[in-house]
Amino acid sequence: MFKNRLRSKQLWDRIVSADEAARLITDGMTVGMSGFTRAGEAKAVPLALAEKAKRDPLKITLMTGASLGNNLDRTLVEAHAIARRMPFQSDPGMRKAINDGEVMFIDQHLSETVEFLRSGQLAPVDIAVIEATAITEEGAIVPTTSVGNSASFAILAPKIIVEINLSQPEALEGLHDIYIPTKRPSREAIPVVAPDSRIGVPFIPIPPEKIAAIVLTESSDSASTVEPPDAETNAIAGHLTDFLLNEVRRGRLTERLLPLQAGIGTIANAVLQGFSETPFHDLTMYSEVLQDSTFDLMDAGKLNFASGSSMTLSTEKHMRVLSAIERYKRRLVLRPQEISNHPEVIRRLGIIAINTALELDIYGNVNSTHVGGTHMMNGIGGSGDFARNAYMSIFVTKSLAKNGAISRVVPMVSHVDHTEHDVDILVTEIGLADLRGLAPRERAKVIIANCAHPKYREALADYYKRALLRGGHTPHLIEEALGWHDNLRRTGKMLASSPVAT
Amino acid sequence: MFKNRLRSKQLWDRIVSADEAARLITDGMTVGMSGFTRAGEAKAVPLALAEKAKRDPLKITLMTGASLGNNLDRTLVEAHAIARRMPFQSDPGMRKAINDGEVMFIDQHLSETVEFLRSGQLAPVDIAVIEATAITEEGAIVPTTSVGNSASFAILAPKIIVEINLSQPEALEGLHDIYIPTKRPSREAIPVVAPDSRIGVPFIPIPPEKIAAIVLTESSDSASTVEPPDAETNAIAGHLTDFLLNEVRRGRLTERLLPLQAGIGTIANAVLQGFSETPFHDLTMYSEVLQDSTFDLMDAGKLNFASGSSMTLSTEKHMRVLSAIERYKRRLVLRPQEISNHPEVIRRLGIIAINTALELDIYGNVNSTHVGGTHMMNGIGGSGDFARNAYMSIFVTKSLAKNGAISRVVPMVSHVDHTEHDVDILVTEIGLADLRGLAPRERAKVIIANCAHPKYREALADYYKRALLRGGHTPHLIEEALGWHDNLRRTGKMLASSPVAT
Structure with missing residues (x-):
């Protein structure tokens, strides 16, 4: 040996x-x-x-x-x-x-x-x-x-x-x-x-x-920390599948879609896994990290080829894939991250990019990195490489965090990693907002109606309504715009009425 | 005819x-x-x-x-x-x-x-x-x-x-x-x-x-609205020239630099004009709009070739250039904006991108579009196409506006068009901040010291110092972060101590 x-x-x-x-x-x-x-x-x-x-x-x-x-x-x-x-x-x-x-x-x-x-x-x-x-x-x-x-x-x-x-x-x-x-x-x-x-x-x-x-x-790679799909990630996958099927019906995409990218993490992994149950076929991936879902889709006969920069798998999947790597190899390639994430290639191929938001605002700006606007979680990673240059840039998140103390949909994000210019589709378990071709005032209505959790919807609509009185392309009450984050910092929840489960 | x-x-x-x-x-x-x-x-x-x-x-x-x-x-x-x-x-x-x-x-x-x-x-x-x-x-x-x-x-x-x-x-x-x-x-x-x-x-x-x-x-194009260089734009051009000369000395660039892009407007135009007085030679442009400065640099024997999507000139320059277009033509090309601004080409060529900021914050985020976070000025234009994919992304602005009522350097920008990930160099008439390879806490120090106007420097340093006590990768006092904008909205100036000339 x-x-x-x-x-x-x-x-x-x-x-x-x-x-x-x-x-x-x-x-x-x-x-x-x-x-x-x-x-x-x-x-x-x-x-x-x-x-x-x-x-x-x-x-x-x-x-x-x-x-x-x-x-x-x-x-x-x-x-x-x-x-x-x-x-x-x-x-x-x-x-x-x-x-x-x-x-x-x-x-x-x-x-x-x-x-x-x-x-x-x-x-x-x-x-x-x-x-x-x-x-x-x-x-x-x-x-x-x-x-x-x-x-x-x-x-x-x-x-x-x-x-x-x-x-x-x-x-x-x-x-x-x-x-x-x-x-x-x-x-x-x-x-x-x-x-x-x-x-x-x-x-x-x-x-x-x-x-x-x-x-x-002789030490092994660590297992991925991705959690299995749950009711909410399944709902997110469902909304996105319905949306993409509608794009196919309108003749904008075929059932082969376009090369897929999915960011690291539980939600994006669950969304891809959800594609097993769809009419989509002969799919390809041009992504950075290949997770369990890549191999699930291959095994389900849905995915023909996957390009990435790494394979990050659960313990079970790691054993199964690596022991059969000779079989998978002709349908896989691992590239330098400069190439897997290259703006040139991403724009050329026309990637459908699916990444996870930490929070998003009513105008479609996305925070991927900073808790409360100040504290780093992981980093932007490749999400910006893909979101800016993709055929379609999708961000997914659950609508609530911390048992409801936090709404992932806020009046203004506390840190911007992906600007309103780079976000086409937003999906939470509540629903999907298609922002393509919409002005900020139009986006606000559809994001509040489709993506916000019902427990926060009224407060967001009230903020927007009052902001509208001040006018502007992107109406804000600048003195209140980050108020929910300040409440969270001071009281542990975004609103006095936040639905914190015990 | x-x-x-x-x-x-x-x-x-x-x-x-x-x-x-x-x-x-x-x-x-x-x-x-x-x-x-x-x-x-x-x-x-x-x-x-x-x-x-x-x-x-x-x-x-x-x-x-x-x-x-x-x-x-x-x-x-x-x-x-x-x-x-x-x-x-x-x-x-x-x-x-x-x-x-x-x-x-x-x-x-x-x-x-x-x-x-x-x-x-x-x-x-x-x-x-x-x-x-x-x-x-x-x-x-x-x-x-x-x-x-x-x-x-x-x-x-x-x-x-x-x-x-x-x-x-x-x-x-x-x-x-x-x-x-x-x-x-x-x-x-x-x-x-x-x-x-x-x-x-x-x-x-x-x-x-x-x-x-x-x-x-038979109607003509309108003349460009670009204003002639002044002491502040000349200072900006000077800081940038010194910086680029230092890059040449360090062997990172040659005196031919790399293809230049300059956004529309007075400051970027003045910066390029300033290159006439430098040792740089055999320059090229790969830009979207070709302004007066393009032809000044050609006439000065500094610029060999310019690619753009339009020519937007002052009345005087328009008459001179268009009447001699046959002579300039072999050194010019106009392309579809999809190609002049294409991420693929911008990354391949390695563009030095110079764009104008409306405001910037102590961590290097840039607002190019929204006055007070709400009211649209012109739009992002091609600045994002270039800033994200450039070899080097430079933003320029004067440090003050409205006779000093407004500082262009603020604790947190009120709208983000270019994230901290896409901003390498900031220049005001006060000086230049080289952010490459710096973490946010390091950027804050250099931006406050080098780019902020002395009249606002102390207030920015005080904000940063107090924010630091809260910790975080990007320290902020979230309840105060947009306070300067709120002051401006209510009182017409960012700080009670703002130096408003009469």
Whole structure:
């Protein structure tokens, strides 16, 4: 087995322990690690680095693809080893450190990080730490369950630590398609013209002498934290399916729809799962993360092909899919996140983009990131890459949170990640608002009527009615616009009349 | 002359008066008119339509490229002929009707309107009204000083009214490059790989039988409303030049920079004009509107080539450029706004995008459209197309407005058009804030120190300091965040201490 995993003999002498490899990382470095939505992250070196930081304090800038699994963010934060973090995270410990101001977090569109790196607009990566299925005869790196930013980190860094994870199936080799845009000012078109376009090579090509250390590991990816569908997510899926069926009836879409994107998380996953029960067929995905629903749709004979940057699965699905990966492989591709999320490709293919809102307002602005307008949840991730450039940009959320103390539909969102210009369709379990071609005053009526929970509908309508008296393209009572958030902060609920269940 | 202008003899019998042509437009229709930032709009039929509406009330949906000149928006609004307007306007009368709720305005990214039309996601265009330099032997339309959405309107509409404007020089023929993206799901890459790429044909190809009426006109385009540089715009240009020179010194850019985009308006125009006095050379533009500064830079030997969707010039520059258009033509191209503003091309070329902010906040969010968070100014235009996908996204504004009653730097913007994720550099006459790679808490410090006017600096620093006590990734006092706007609404100034000059 070992020979298949490290096929370049000249690199055999680079094998070291995780502790030895971690010594290559020193205070002040920028470290680019593999890992995207809890898949394919380096697993041993970050832990060894945390141990080292406890003995001998150091702080690094940590760049990844997206979120890490295996509590790595928490462990590194507890060791006070992180000064700066980008471009995405989803860890409670990291989140606290960010909101406390201990860690400086740069919340970026996932397609952009390596563009900034490549052009010298961010501090350069000093060392890359990449999980691999194998290293080829030529010393190229075969990624595991995600690509993320791994290819560019490895290509741009002067030094690379590779973790060969023996628990990742060898059959992952061939799944990846590594393509790096050519240099400006003579950059060429990115030749992806369909979700199944293969345009690169199935490994990360690097000069093997850059591989400074190789660590053998066996830990698994963490299971996804996605919860199973419930009555409300089923209702959301139902509204969206009805809407799309109507688009088909009107001749705007066919039953093959257009390539689908679904953001990470319970609601978007449930919505896709709901497509199993529809007349839609021969579907394709051009998404960033492939969740359980991707494989459910494939197994149901609904989905022909899925392109992503990572596979993030539940324990059960992980075992089933990875053990049969050879069978799924011809219908899958994993790409660098720069390509999975590239504005060029998203606009060309005409993606139907489904992402989750944290809150939305009566004019269609969406907050995806900030609780109460101030506290970071996870980050914008790829939602902006898709929403801005999609054929159709859909945001989904439940209408209530915290047992009804919070309405997800508010007069004005407390932070804007997706502007009114980028939001076409809003869906809650209450219903769906089709905002296409509507002015703000028209949007307000349909969002309040179709998406707000009945317990908050009257208060929203009252706000809108009073705001209307002041006039304007987007009427607001500016002194009250964020009042619901202030109530929540002070009293634990948005309105005195909030229906808080006991 | 006439023969050169209408070269298809079979269309000679379509020549009618503007009044006759306007009869083709009836109540409830969606009308797609040429015109982009006061250039190349149809001039006679809209006036005849307004007269008709006064006699016999009607309401239409008016779609254009961008803003119209010759007071057409005002005239149509005064005739109560407009029910809906998209995707941009800049007329005081239209603005008032929008803010009064008489006209429903759909404020769209300029690259998106025809994508939505083509896919049936907006109501179809019933009739197109297009200004032309000429109609070719085959009945194809040669646009004038703008392309805007004219090509798609003419291609998608079942009927077309053409206004041949005899005052537009015949030599405009050959200036345009008309390319329409191929159909999904097999859309190809858009083959623009440099600002001077020509990828289409120099006319709008349509079946000539769709031309229902031809009107001969002679009115000129309106002059641009751009004001000459002043001490503050010169200071902004100076800060930006110093910054870009430093980028060159650091090896991130060469003295050729990257293709430039500059939004419509006095400040962006002044900034480009300022490049005449710099070591930058062999510059190119890939922009939407070509203003006076484009031709100043060409005349100064600094600019090699400019791609845009329109030419919007002062009276003096208009006369000089249009009379010598044959000489400029080989260094110019006018494209459909879908292509001039296309995310695919903008990301590929690596644009340096310079757009104007109405206000910005201490965390780098930008409001481009809404006065006081409620009242529409002009619209987002193409700023979002460029800011999201640019190599570097720069926003410029003066630090004060209304004699100091208003600070353009506020604790929280009252409307968000460009999120913190899309803003790299902010410049006022006070200084420049480089936000690349900074977390919100870091951005606040640099924006307050470098961009805010000294008269407001202390109040902003005090807000930030008190917000910090509450913690969070993006600290805010949510109950005070929009307080400056509320003060302005109630008292006419943002702070009791606002330095209002008499």
